[in-house]
Amino acid sequence: MKRYLKTIKLFWSTAFAAQLEYQLNFLIELLAMLGTLSGSIFILSLFFSDGRQLGDWSWEAALVIQGVYTFLDGLTNTLLRPNLTEIVNYVREGTLDYVLLKPIDSQFWLSIKKFSFAGIPEIILGLGIVFWSAIRTGINLSIYNTLAFFVSLFIGFVILYSIWFLIAASSIWFVKTWNATEVLRALLAAGRYPITAYPVILRFIFTLLLPVAFLTTFPAEAVLGELKFFIILFGLALSTFFFVLSRQFWIYALKHYTSASS
């Protein structure tokens, strides 16, 4: 365990150093992030400009969802995207060989090696939006709600990670055919709006088949005190299921790994 913690520390400090090698690129990434964010808040504000509601969500409540989305998007940009899109390259270039021969869990290495600092402002901003707009709705932020919020946020993240890893791991066979990033980004983007704003059929799909609701809507409901307790339990079970699935799938995939030829 201590070895893993020290490894994470070194992974991330080298990742930081590597990013600072290219200062301009770092600045551009920050700017791009700010642009995306202000764009999506503007669009959201248009929806509500004539007092309309999204589903049965008020402007402030919908902004909570936007905050959760921003937070998850930030986490995606710091951890998921830099690491999981890299898996394809590991497979194609054959450097996965080096990872597999390290005395450390390969899924751990592939999931956590990189860390992009440009996503951190988005994470902080996301959390800021969530709590600011939650308070503006006039609800009382209880400890229970806050706790439920973080738990369901964690559930959402684990589900997103597992599905993404699952798709990325399939590159062991397909090498380059899957563009996992785009699929997952679209999935996450669907969660920018309250799940109840979608037609019933999509609502059903997004809750049960593609667990978009777990990514953004449920954490938002949690902080607003509207999330039912059994959904948290269900979410915990679902995220465990997805995580175990991703792990088993990885172990299975490695049996079929043939390594790139020299």
Next chain:
Amino acid sequence: MQDNPRELIRVDHLSKFYRVADKQPGFRGTLSHFFNRRTYNVPAVTDISFNIFAGEIVGFLGANGAGKTTLLKMMCGLIHPSNGFVDVGGFLPQRRQTAFLKKITLVMGQKQQLIWDLPPMDSLYVNAAVYGLSDEVTRKRINELADMLELGEELTRPVRKLSLGQRMKSELLAALLHHPSVLFLDEPTLGLDVNAQARVRSFLAEYNKRTGATIILTSHYMADITALCPRVICIHNGSLFYDGDLDSLANSLAPSKEVRVELKKSYSPDQFVNYGEIQELNDRFVCLLVSRTKLTQVVSKLLSDFSVIDLEISDPPIDKLIGDLFLKGVVR
């Protein structure tokens, strides 16, 4: 599992098949490739057995696609064998247990593990953490290996700014930080210039002598093999066809020696017919192929029959011999 205490690696009737799909060219070919994919097994390694003892340096020889790399990757646990088994120091490599991984290392000449944008030193400390080495031990080992490899300030310069030779030496350092006792090297001198090759070679020989580590090496450069490997394993079309020391391989491949003679004046070809097979003849220079058994006799006759300025006896270059062999595809 091992009968001989010094026996470290056992490869037993090892085979590997790859499933390959066949695609005909053109649109029709693409369609039938999509809907009715025909796959068949291509053997990469067929029924290979050998043992390697602790401390040996063994070279794998073979043409491109002969199966050397597949064999090497099965031995370090990256590829699951289709048949047969490998035992490395009591471990089944494909399980990739931590204790096994801490004992071995793999260096691939054409793939790098160092972080491209950072100095090698950063990657070295990441590796040290992964292997659970303390900072103190790491520092000591880096100094010791950097000394042997003649690496200095290169270690604090971004990898992308290093020359190929410096990069390869840094790669070796990164791969040896955990003091592995079995080294798998896949073309470790690929693309290096002659001097850099020689330095990598002498380092490997030194490392083997100092630590008693076992080294298994594939290379296209015959010089690597002749300089490092007393024992070679030749692979052709996935099968083993020679396993033994390099000298007797040369002997069995080439029962003759080359005798190069420089003469005071020129002679006609038929004057040499009785001495040996003429390889080359121009003006005052002749190169004869003489069987080893008649060598001394022929040489003394040459010296007495002609006025000789210079005479040189050598083995035909081994890479030429082996190249011929692969072309002919003869099994022993």
